[in-house]
Amino acid sequence: MALHNDIIYNTLRSITENVHYMSNLYDNTETTNQLPYIVYQIISKRPITADNRALLYNVEYQVTIVTKTRNEALIHLFEETMNQKEIIPVLVSTYQNDDYSINRVYQINILSTGGY
Secondary structure, three states: OOOOOOHHHHHHHHOEEEEEEEOOOOHOOOOOOOOOOOEEEEEEEEEEEEOOEEEEEEEEEEOOOOOOEOOHHHHHHHHHHHHOOOOOEEEEEEEEEEOOOOOEEEEEEEEEEOOO
């Protein structure tokens, strides 16, 4: 799905080339899932209406950064890049997988005109 006019996708791609959309089956191969990588998905897209027309949308993203070990440099680069774009990521959780890789899950809310 990775929309090339999506501000979140473009910002994540400036951090690393390994950015994948959650439900895109073409991204789920052994060659594309080299650690570290970032997985993102759109959780919700709610219209903000005026006069029964959707003028803006409140779009909620979930961004997961998957690393083999605790990668402070990548996390700092992610947070700094998002803050420069005036996008504020909120850390939701951090957990360790069975293969000892680490997931950091962020929530991002933006206002969009509908075309991402």
